[in-house]
Amino acid sequence: MTSSAHAEPILTPPRRPWAPVHRLMELYRFRVLLYYLVVRELKGRYKSSVLGFLWTLLNPLLMMLVFTVVFTVILPNYAVPQYPIFLLCGLLPWNYFSASVIGSIHSVVGNANLVKKVYFPREILPIATVLAQLINFLLALLVLFALLLIFRMPLSPRWWMLPLVILLHTCFTIGLALILSAVNVYYRDTMMIMDVVIMAWFFLTPVFYPLDVLPRSYEVLGFSLNVHRLMYILNPMASLINTYRDLLYLGTYTEMDFFLRTAVTSLGVLALGYWIFVRLSPNFGEEV
Amino acid sequence: MYIRNDRPAPGAPVVDVRHVSKRFRLRRGEGRSFQDAFINLFHRRRRSRGESHFWPLRDVSFQVYPNEALGIIGPNGSGKSTLLKMLAGILEPTEGTILVNGRISALLELGAGFHPDLTGRENIFLNGSMYGLGRGEIRARLDDIIEFSELGRFIDMPIKHYSSGMYVRLGFAVAIHTDPDLLLVDEVLAVGDAAFQNKCMRAIYEFRRRGGTLILVSHDLGTIQAVCDRVIWYEEGAIQAMGEPTQVVMEYLNHVALREEDPAPEEAASSVPAESPVPENHRWGTRRVQITRVELCDDTGTPRRVFVTGAPMQIRVHYRAPHPIEDPVFGVAIHHQNGIHLTGPNTDLSGLTLPTLQGEGQVVYRIPALPLLAGDYTVSVAVHNRADTEMYDYHDRAYPFRIAPGQNRERYGLITLGGSWEVPTGPADACTPELAAKERLVG
Numbered sequence: 001m002t003s004s005a006h007a008e009p010i011l012t013p014p015r016r017p018w019a020p021v022h023r024l025m026e027l028y029r030f031r032v033l034l035y036y037l038v039v040r041e042l043k044g045r046y047k048s049s050v051l052g053f054l055w056t057l058l059n060p061l062l063m064m065l066v067f068t069v070v071f072t073v074i075l076p077n078y079a080v081p082q083y084p085i086f087l088l089c090g091l092l093p094w095n096y097f098s099a100s101v102i103g104s105i106h107s108v109v110g111n112a113n114l115v116k117k118v119y120f121p122r123e124i125l126p127i128a129t130v131l132a133q134l135i136n137f138l139l140a141l142l143v144l145f146a147l148l149l150i151f152r153m154p155l156s157p158r159w160w161m162l163p164l165v166i167l168l169h170t171c172f173t174i175g176l177a178l179i180l181s182a183v184n185v186y187y188r189d190t191m192m193i194m195d196v197v198i199m200a201w202f203f204l205t206p207v208f209y210p211l212d213v214l215p216r217s218y219e220v221l222g223f224s225l226n227v228h229r230l231m232y233i234l235n236p237m238a239s240l241i242n243t244y245r246d247l248l249y250l251g252t253y254t255e256m257d258f259f260l261r262t263a264v265t266s267l268g269v270l271a272l273g274y275w276i277f278v279r280l281s282p283n284f285g286e287e288v
Numbered sequence: 289m290y291i292r293n294d295r296p297a298p299g300a301p302v303v304d305v306r307h308v309s310k311r312f313r314l315r316r317g318e319g320r321s322f323q324d325a326f327i328n329l330f331h332r333r334r335r336s337r338g339e340s341h342f343w344p345l346r347d348v349s350f351q352v353y354p355n356e357a358l359g360i361i362g363p364n365g366s367g368k369s370t371l372l373k374m375l376a377g378i379l380e381p382t383e384g385t386i387l388v389n390g391r392i393s394a395l396l397e398l399g400a401g402f403h404p405d406l407t408g409r410e411n412i413f414l415n416g417s418m419y420g421l422g423r424g425e426i427r428a429r430l431d432d433i434i435e436f437s438e439l440g441r442f443i444d445m446p447i448k449h450y451s452s453g454m455y456v457r458l459g460f461a462v463a464i465h466t467d468p469d470l471l472l473v474d475e476v477l478a479v480g481d482a483a484f485q486n487k488c489m490r491a492i493y494e495f496r497r498r499g500g501t502l503i504l505v506s507h508d509l510g511t512i513q514a515v516c517d518r519v520i521w522y523e524e525g526a527i528q529a530m531g532e533p534t535q536v537v538m539e540y541l542n543h544v545a546l547r548e549e550d551p552a553p554e555e556a557a558s559s560v561p562a563e564s565p566v567p568e569n570h571r572w573g574t575r576r577v578q579i580t581r582v583e584l585c586d587d588t589g590t591p592r593r594v595f596v597t598g599a600p601m602q603i604r605v606h607y608r609a610p611h612p613i614e615d616p617v618f619g620v621a622i623h624h625q626n627g628i629h630l631t632g633p634n635t636d637l638s639g640l641t642l643p644t645l646q647g648e649g650q651v652v653y654r655i656p657a658l659p660l661l662a663g664d665y666t667v668s669v670a671v672h673n674r675a676d677t678e679m680y681d682y683h684d685r686a687y688p689f690r691i692a693p694g695q696n697r698e699r700y701g702l703i704t705l706g707g708s709w710e711v712p713t714g715p716a717d718a719c720t721p722e723l724a725a726k727e728r729l730v731g
Contacts (some may be wrong), residue, residue, distance in 0.1 A: 026292075032417035032426075040403060040414075117400030118418050119377035119392070282380035284289070285373065286312065 023278060027121045037128035042135065046059050056139045060095070064088050067208050080210055082151055082249075088144050089249045090207040090241045096137035097237060098198050099174050104129040104177035105184045112288040122281045123274070126177040134170055144248065154251035161254065162247055169240050172266035175273030182280040185287050205237045232258075236265045289385045292392075300389050301351040302470050302501045303375060308384035310345040310370055344370045346525040347384070356467075357502040359516035359533060359538055361509065366523045368505045372396060372474050374501065390469025390501075392554040393419055393477055399455040404448035408439055411447055412462055429465045436485070436491070437461035456480045464491050474505045489515070509537050510699065538567040538693060541662060545594045546694030566686040575670045577613050577645060577680035584667060584689050595658055596694030597704060603653040605669050607644040607681075615674045616642055618651045623685050624702055625664040636674060647651050659703045662693040672698060 047050040068084050080086050086213075104126040108115060111125055184190040206214075211228060218225045231238045239262040246254035342368030354359050360368050373379045374386055375395040401418045402411045412433055416426035434443050437457045449453070456479045463471065477488050492515060498501060506512050512519060512533060519536040521529040529536045529545075583591045587600040595601055603620050619634030633653065635642055642651075665686040672678060698704045 029420045030417065033414075033420075035423075036414045044405070058602055114401065114418075116378065117397045119394065120418050120420075128375070206427050268453070285378040 003005060009154060020278075023121065027123065030120050030124060033120055034124050034131070037124060038132045038135070041128060041132035052096055053139075056136045058145050060088060060092055060140045060143055063091060063095075071208060083152070085144075085147060085151055085153060086210070086245070086249050087208055088147065089245045090135060090141050090205075092144060093169060093241055093244050094202065094205065094207045094237070096133055096218070097169070098202065100130040100133040100138075100173045101176055102194065102198060103133065105180045105194055107177075108181045108185050108223065109188070109288050115284050115288050122284055123178060123277050126181040126277075127174055130170065130174050130177050133173075134166075137166075140149075150245075153249070156247045156251045156253070158253055159247060161243075161259070165240065165243050165247065165259075168263050168266040172236055172240065173269040175266070175269035175271070178270075178273035178277040182277045182284075185280065185284055191257060199238065204231075205235055206231075207241060211238070211242070236262065236269070239265070272278075290374065290380055291385065291387045292377060293387065293389050294391065298391075301353050301387075302356075302389050303350075303352040304389075305351070305375075305386040306349050306385045306387075308345055308348045308374065308386060309343060310367075310379065311382040312342050312344060313491070314340045314342055314391050325604040343375075343525050345381075348525075348527060348532065350520065350527065352470075352501060352503060352552070352555070353500050354501055355496060356518065357496060357504065357614070358515045359512035359519040360505045361507070361512055361519060361537065362446075362522040362528075363544075365523055367524055369396070370475055371522065372472055372503070372505055376472055387568055388470065391420065391466070392470045392472060393463040393466050393468035394472040394474075395459055395463045396472065396474045397476065397522075399447075399452075399459065402447055402455070402459070403448055407445060407541065408437070408443040408447050408450070409434070411458065415462045416466060419463070421466055431525055433458075433461045433465045436465065436487075452479050453481060453484070457484055460491075464488075464657055468500065470501045470503070472503050475507065476715065478506070478508065488624070489656055509541070513699075514535055515592045541693050545596075545690065547596060553584075566683045570684045570686045571682065572684075573670075573672075573679040573681040575681055576611065577607055577609045577616060578677075579605055579669055579671060579681045579683055580608050582667070582669050582683065582687050584687060592689070594690045594692055596692050596704075597659075597661055597696040597698075598657050598694065601655040601658050603655075603667060603669070605651045605653070605671075607645065607650065607671060608648045608649070611646075613645045613673075613680070614681070616645050616671055618642070618653075619670045619672075620653050621670075623668070625666070630660070630665070630702065630703065634670075657706075658691065658693045659706060661696070661698055661702055661704060662691050663702065664688060664690050 046055065051058065064084050064087055067087050071087075072083050102108075107125040107129045108122060114120075115122060115125075180190055180194060211231065213232070214227050216226065216228060218227050232242070239258070243254050243259060243262060244254055345579060348371070360371070362368050370379060372394070373396065374381055374395060375388065376392060378396075379386070401415045402412055406414060409430075412430060413423065413426050416429075417423075425617065437443070437454075437460075439454060439458060442450070442454065447458070450458070456476055460477065460480075463473075471492070473492075477485055480488065489511075492502060502515070504515060516533050518531065519533040519539045520527055521536050526605060529539050581604075583602075583604040583606075584593070584595075585591050585602045585604060586595070587602070589602070605618060605620070607618075609616075616633050617636040619632060619636075621632040622630045635651070665688070666684070667687040667689065668684050669687070670680075670682040671680045673680070693699070
């Protein structure tokens with residue numbers, strides 16, 4: 001006796017809600033799980049350290065100290081006024097980005113016991129890692145604001161754009177986190193490669209140096225390359241950090257068309273990442 | 289393709305499985321790396337030869353309708369758990385479609401969805417959120433869940449200190465209180481103690497009374513028959529039988545019995561060893577008399593591993609006594625697999641006095657009709673002196689056999705007393721005078 005005798009017709013074929021919408025609704029339904037995973041990640045990070053979450057505030061201050069000593073005392077090459085502020089405006093967003101990316105690569109594989117035994121939208125895992133870092137970043141920004149007051153920096157007339165920039169930054173980071181966490185399920189080398197890539201990326205992004213120190217144009221095989229332009233086109237992090245600096249350090253307007261291009265890039269990366277993740281995630285249950 | 293739909297049309301099946309197949313890749317090692325991928329670029333052919341596939345499910349279709357209780361039985365490794373994981377959405381079907389209408393709670397593995405560092409209470413929230421519940425919904429059920437789990441003050445302890453029984457209690461308590469439309473349970477309940485299992489059964493009955501649908505995977509055929517309306521016997525990647533529980537369970541058991549029977553003669557033939565095959569930790573004694581071989585035979589003297597309730601059995605004990613031994617006693621014992629000692633006859637208790645043993649020989653214990661019900665049993669054999677002060681040789685639970693149900697339909701308990709029923713047609717209180725007197729005494 002086989003099953004097909006029982007199986008056939010009687011039934012209307014299943015009506016299917018449009019897949020991406022359905023998927024997003026499912027993600028919304030599991031928002032409480034997202035909340036708990038973020039809490040778990042934050043709790044876990046400072047579990048057995050004496051100062052606990054104070055490290056979130058101390059860490060950027062100490063790093064600022066190190067970079068300031070190096071680049072104003074040991075290698076005083078760039079004449080950047082108020083270097084500590086200049087640095088933090090780049091370093092805090094960068095730390096948020098790199099910690100999120102490195103942390104999320106392992107997020108699916110590291111939660112294999114959940115992925116193999118429980119159903120939930122898997123994208124919650126890398127997103128939770130990024131959101132936990134976002135909370136750290138926001139706390140660290142408080143330190144920056146305190147320093148802005150101490151150094152009596154002028155406030156940008158477009159300060160209200162800051163939440164928007166943070167949102168775009170987060171979109172870009174989540175997009176990349178989705179791609180890398182999914183690929184890492186299939187190729188565990190992703191982690192090793194990204195360690196190096198992130199380090200190179202750090203030096204290629206104007207975090208601790210102003211973009212102006214790079215030559216405007218560079219001759220390669222007779223072609224003249226606009227280094228500044230290339231940097232912004234190829235490196236969304238450079239654009240994002242540049243925008244943070246416009247708003248927080250220079251206190252100037254940030255150019256709208258430049259901002260819009262950054263927005264399009266970030267949202268594009270998010271969409272691409274989500275698409276890749278959704279394509280790869282059905283097999284996570286057997287691959288992790 | 290796996291589809292979940294929270295708002296099903298009325299009358300639609302809760303689970304609709306259509307032509308579902310699942311393929312697993314059999315891999316040599318764990319994980320993959322760029323290195324492998326790179327090597328495989330140059331060894332395409334070897335790769336396709338070395339990588340083999342295995343299909344735990346092939347073209348499986350069935351439906352489960354609201355308020356039904358479906359049991360799934362089958363041997364280990366038959367793909368039952370894979371099927372359940374696909375229903376839960378953890379594994380994706382390679383081919384075919386699975387549609388699930390409504391909310392699922394799945395109890396697939398011990399402690400799945402728990403975080404060991406969090407307390408029981410925190411885990412209720414974490415686990416509840418994995419079923420898609422909001423915090424308010426969980427808070428509203430919190431007291432009920434804690435009460436059901438019987439964890440008491442342990443609820444605020446990190447669950448890494450819990451016993452496996454406590455894990456199950458908490459897991460089941462959360463799963464049953466999430467008001468699912470469909471509850472998937474894979475074997476885990478076996479871990480709890482009898483009292484908690486009963487409680488779970490009551491909760492499952494209550495859940496079904498409210499209209500819930502259940503899919504239960506278990507090796508406990510008694511539970512399956514007690515709980516389920518319909519049973520699927522699943523084996524070798526396909527549904528072997530589906531239908532009324534008693535019927536399917538019987539077919540399954542008879543199939544198991546037949547298959548076990550097959551290799552038995554070869555085994556018996558190949559295991560006529562010079563040395564006894566009994567492992568040392570199951571054997572002790574001075575060996576002044578050695579039991580060299582034990583055969584479980586049917587009435588024709590053919591060695592068997594599987595018997596049928598009511599059939600005759602002979603236990604043949606071969607011995608060797610290098611030196612003369614006076615007044616020996618031979619005994620056998622039968623244990624059920626759960627450890628219950630069912631019987632332990634010996635020659636002394638039967639009033640026999642054996643002649644002095646010397647050289648080789650055999651002793652046979654004949655059972656005219658096995659009163660045992662379906663299950664796994666073991667035979668022990670022993671030879672000792674009459675005073676029972678010297679054990680010559682003892683083989684403890686060394687010879688397993690199985691009872692298949694055969695024609696006997698009894699299935700509660702371990703033995704059948706072979707009794708008969710009658711319904712007297714005379715006055716209803718034909719034997720009451722005595723009974724009434726007893727009742728007066730007691731009352």
